[in-house]
Each structure stands twice: as structure tokens, then as C-alpha cells.
Amino acid sequence: MTITLHQFGPAWSLPDYSPFCVKVETYLRMTRRPFRSAISDVRKAPKHKLPYVQDGDVVISDSRAIVAHFEAEAERPLDGGLSPEDRAASVAFRSLFEEEMYFLLVYLRWIVDENFRVFAPVFHRYVHVGAGIPKVFAPLIARVARKQMRRECWGQGTGRHSREDVEGRLHEIVDVLADQIGVGPYFLGSHPRTIDATAHGFLWSLLDSPNNSTAQSYALSRAPLVAYKERMLDEFFRAPVAGGTAAPVGMPS
Ligand SMILES: N[C@@H](CCC(=O)N[C@@H](CS)C(=O)NCC(=O)O)C(=O)O
Incomplete structure (x- = not known):
């Protein structure tokens, strides 16, 4: 059955400019599911x-629901055998990434003028290629x-902070993530889990999107974070996979 991942498309060294899209791509690669990427019109999602x-005839939206769908049908789900403590940590960290860090990254990319100038050509390309x-x-x-x-960030609250406050909040998150990951090799220790897909999607976006921010330079200075991203890339994006080779990073397969 063919799996199609509908996303915005590659940007810079990333397979997508949305951390949620990178999360799902990471999950599919972690679970060795063959899939094709499609650059799709968000208005038709x-x-x-x-x-x-799209998994055969089934269409699933929202990265969390997508991961839950594949976990439910997997013989050996990534989160199988997770202890209650690790499950709690996984859910709490997922919210940190998706409900807090997401808006901090949106602020830096969309609201800070100098960063938006760098992002705009990537967005223009999507508008043309993805939305036609x-x-x-x-x-x-x-x-x-x-x-x-801007409206969404203001409504959620992050948009009301100064750039310095936003960067400061990201510094705090970077410290917590570096402590949590430590030597890893994975987010919760010795086994890859679904939280690794989220963590990798968001960390890769923070580290490698061309944002001018002290948060990015601070994250780049934290060895556990950079080493984690590189490990995830080596294992799931660069290594050959059974039945073929991993698609080159940044290229829809
Ligand atoms: N909760 C969703 C969030 C996905 C999301 O926020 N996607 C953004 C891009 S990062 C989007 O599609 N934005 C388009 C829009 O809001 O018009 C998930 O986990 O998939």
C-alpha cells in the first residue's frame, strides 16, 4: 500500500520547512516505511x-494522529513497552515542542523582519509550486x-513578548533538551521512540533553518543537541535502508 506524505517541500538542508512535516518524515524513516513525498496545497488539506x-484509502491529518495511526497498526510499535514514567515524559516533551517551541520558532521566522526576508523566497516558491x-x-x-x-502568535501569547524574551525562552528549552538528551543515544535513552521523531523535527529546524537568533547559536554550541541531530540523520536519513537507499535529504522521493 502506498503511503504519501503531503508537505510543503524542502528548504535549505531540511526535507521540509515545517517541523511537523519533518517529524512525520522522521517517524516514517524510523519505522522503515516506504513512502513518497508530495508538495501539496495546504488549502486542500x-x-x-x-x-x-494518505495511507491507501485512509487520509490522516495532524502529525500526532498520523503517528498514532501507524503505531496502532505496527507489529512492534516504537512506543511498545514504554514505562509509565517515560510515557509521561514523552507526552510532556511533545507538548513542549509542539505547543511552546513551535510558537517561539514561528515568532523568529515570521515576525522578526530580518529572518522573514530570508524565509520569504522559500515561501514564495511554495505558493507557486505547492499551491499553484x-x-x-x-x-x-x-x-x-x-x-x-502574527495574529495566531498574538492569540497564543508568544506574539506579545519581545524578541529578547522569546530568545530567552528558547535558551531555557535548549538547556532542558541538552540535559534530557545527554549522551542519548535517543531522547529517552537506549531505544528510539516516537518522541524522537518530534525532537528531531524541531531540533533540526532550530539548528539548520537560516534564522539569525541567539537561540540558534546557543543551540549550535550545545554538543548533545548537535550530536543527537547528526546521529538521527546518520541513522535514518543518510544510511541505506532495506530495499533501496534513503532518499537524499531535501528531495521529495
Ligand atoms: N497540530 C498539527 C500542526 C500542523 C501545523 O501547524 N502546520 C502548519 C505548518 S507548521 C500549517 O499547516 N500551517 C498552515 C496554515 O495554518 O494555514 C500537527 O501536528 O500536524
Whole structure:
């Protein structure tokens, strides 16, 4: 059965500019599921958000639901045998990444002028290639999208903070993540778990998106985080997989 991962598309050294899309791609690679990537129109996504996945006749949106879908059908789910303590840690860290760190990253990318100038061409390309809108309208769509992201960040609360406060909050998260990962090799120790897909998606985005931020340089200075990202890349993105080779990073397969 073919699995199609609908996403925004590659950017810089990442397979996607959305950490949620990188999360799902990481999960599919961790579980050695063959899949194809499609750059898709977010307006046509079931919940008007990406990623979503088509697994045969089944369409699943929301990265958490996607992971739950594959975990439920797996013979050996990644989270099988997780202790109650580790399950609690996994759920709490997932929220840290997806409900707090996400908005801090959105702030840096979409609200900080100098970073938005770097992101805009990537977004323009998506508007044209992914949503099929003529290139000439891309800057206008980017302005509308930016306004919407500002509104969302303001509503959630992060948008009301200064850039310094946002960076400070990310520094705190970076410290906590470096302590948690330590020597790893995985987020919760010796076994790869679903939280590794989330952690890798968000850490890779923080470390390698071209954001000018003290949070990024601070994260890059923390050896456990950089080593973790490199380990995840080596094992799941760069290593040959059974039945073929891993798709090159940044290329839809
Ligand atoms: N809870 C969702 C979040 C996905 C999400 O926020 N996707 C963003 C990109 S990072 C999106 O599609 N934004 C488009 C929009 O809001 O119009 C998940 O886990 O998949």
C-alpha cells in the first residue's frame, strides 16, 4: 500500500520547512516505511494544515494522529513497552515542542523582519509550486500569511513578548533538551521512540533553518543537541535502508 506524505517541500538542508512535516518524515524513516513525498496545497488539506498522510484509502491529518495511526497498526510499535514514567515524559516533551517551541520558532521566522526576508523566497516558491498560484501573487500571499501568523502568535501569547524574551525562552528549552538528551543515544535513552521523531523535527529546524537568533547559536554550541541531530540523520536519513537507499535529504522521493 502506498503511503504519501503531503508537505510543503524542502528548504535549505531540511526535507521540509515545517517541523511537523519533518517529524512525520522522521517517524516514517524510523519505522522503515516506504513512502513518497508530495508538495501539496495546504488549502486542500483536510484540516487546512500540513502534514497529512494518505495511507491507501485512509487520509490522516495532524502529525500526532498520523503517528498514532501507524503505531496502532505496527507489529512492534516504537512506543511498545514504554514505562509509565517515560510515557509521561514523552507526552510532556511533545507538548513542549509542539505547543511552546513551535510558537517561539514561528515568532523568529515570521515576525522578526530580518529572518522573514530570508524565509520569504522559500515561501514564495511554495505558493507557486505547492499551491499553484502564479509567481506574481506570491509576495501578496506572503504578506497575508504573515499577518495571519502574527495574529495566531498574538492569540497564543508568544506574539506579545519581545524578541529578547522569546530568545530567552528558547535558551531555557535548549538547556532542558541538552540535559534530557545527554549522551542519548535517543531522547529517552537506549531505544528510539516516537518522541524522537518530534525532537528531531524541531531540533533540526532550530539548528539548520537560516534564522539569525541567539537561540540558534546557543543551540549550535550545545554538543548533545548537535550530536543527537547528526546521529538521527546518520541513522535514518543518510544510511541505506532495506530495499533501496534513503532518499537524499531535501528531495521529495
Ligand atoms: N497540530 C498539527 C500542526 C500542523 C501545523 O501547524 N502546520 C502548519 C505548518 S507548521 C500549517 O499547516 N500551517 C498552515 C496554515 O495554518 O494555514 C500537527 O501536528 O500536524
